[in-house]
Amino acid sequence: MVKYYHEQANSIPIYDECDILVVGGGAAGHSAAIAAARAGNKNIILLERYGYMGGDATGGYVVMVPNLSWYNKSFVRGLQEEWFTRLEKVPGAILGPGFDEIGNTSPLLIDRWQGINDCVSRLTEVPIRVTRAVYFDPDQLKIEMDKMLLEEKDRIRVYCHCWATKPIMEGNEIKGVIFESKEGRKAIMAKVVIDATGDGDIFSQAGAPYSDSTDGTTRASTMALVFRVAGVDYPAYDRWKRANPAAYDDMVKSLERLAGFPIRPLPTNRDDMVWFNNWLPNRSCIKVKDLTDTEMTVRNVIRDVIEFMRNALPIAFKNAYLYDIAPQTGNRNSRRLKVYIIYIIGR
Structure with missing residues (x-):
């Protein structure tokens, strides 16, 4: 009651x-x-x-914006693209293919960007081409x-x-x-x-009117607390991952068993740093207990995750250390306003 x-x-x-x-x-x-x-x-x-x-x-360290192009077309404009245009003038603030590279099928460019998630089209697509994704420094x-x-x-x-x-x-x-x-x-x-x-x-x-329901089996029902780890040799990690796909899959499975939830290291705008994205299932970002549990659950395993990576991949993580933790949880679903959407074609 x-x-x-x-x-x-x-x-x-x-x-x-x-x-x-x-x-x-x-x-x-x-x-x-x-x-x-x-x-x-x-x-x-x-x-x-x-x-x-x-x-x-x-604040949630969503430090990568993917899917910004289609073939050789950039389909994101306006203020979001202005962020990146302005950050290009700041040394080390962003990483990602330039407008002149998107859609390119050059083997040299493919090799340059293939190790950076979402900067190359899926390998099942022929021909493989460069796609636009932008990695940025959140403080910048x-x-x-x-x-x-x-x-x-x-x-x-x-x-x-x-x-x-x-x-x-x-x-x-x-x-x-x-x-x-x-x-x-x-x-x-x-x-x-x-x-x-x-x-x-x-x-x-x-x-x-609004809805906050979601299918508990989907990505939208998960939450995250992202953290960044420095002292990493990301190029070495990328070379190992590409040369050893089966070993990489085994490493990810072991890491997720240790953490108790899906988690993996991803590239950043810096060669000496990765960010660990994670997906804690069946959480709601509008419930106090879920917000609290997400924060404390992830923080509780961060040291173990870093130690695991040091031991599992010393070639890249021997000197790894915690750089920072996102000040906000990463939320993938919340209240959604119910509206009628009218699309006007051809104007």
Whole structure:
């Protein structure tokens, strides 16, 4: 039986007012705020619960964006491609084939990129060709996303460390949000509110229809806590993996038995570092216990995983050490707004 505490009515200070309030500074929220400013809107607030922009990309260490091309065509444009264009000017910030390489079938280029996941088409496809995937440094992307906001500082006000918790409703209309902060509970009023929380924290409380169900057998039902390991010789690891596919499969199986869940090392933008992605099944990122268990379960095995890699592959991991752990969990499924989608072809 659920017990309740009845909160007393109280007055909440209005912290600010705006025309457009974007709740959440992840990839979608950051892009929404930038796009609104570039479209001419001058009174925008971007509210973010952490101290940085980028959401899962920077905080969850989703440090690789795959499938950015089809044959020799790049089909990602706009602000996401702008991230990478800007980061190309920062030494060591990104790794991946350039626009002039995608679709190329040159054996030299295939060999150059084959060891970097998703930078070469599947081996079953003929001919094998270079595909565009971008590996980036999450901290460098945080910096660049800040710079993009600062370029619009006359139009966008950014408030970090503010966790929006509740919509302010008048009938069926959202008039603003309530947020929690170190200054206490505050409110922001807005003419338009964009829920970019990633979890539908606002629209789910505003009465909008949504679904959070998922098939427990799919990748979408898994969560992760990514960590990075440095002191690695990734080129040596890649050469071993390509020369010994059966031994690689056995190594992955042994690693997953040790950890208790699927996990494997993947390339980064640096030759001396890998990131360990993982997939803990049957988790929900909107449940407190699942979030807690995911964090503690992964952290509990990190030292064992690194020690295993040192012993299993000293040629590449002899000097491996923990570099850092993602400050956010990696979430693959959450609340999904139910909407009607209309596709207009030929315009």
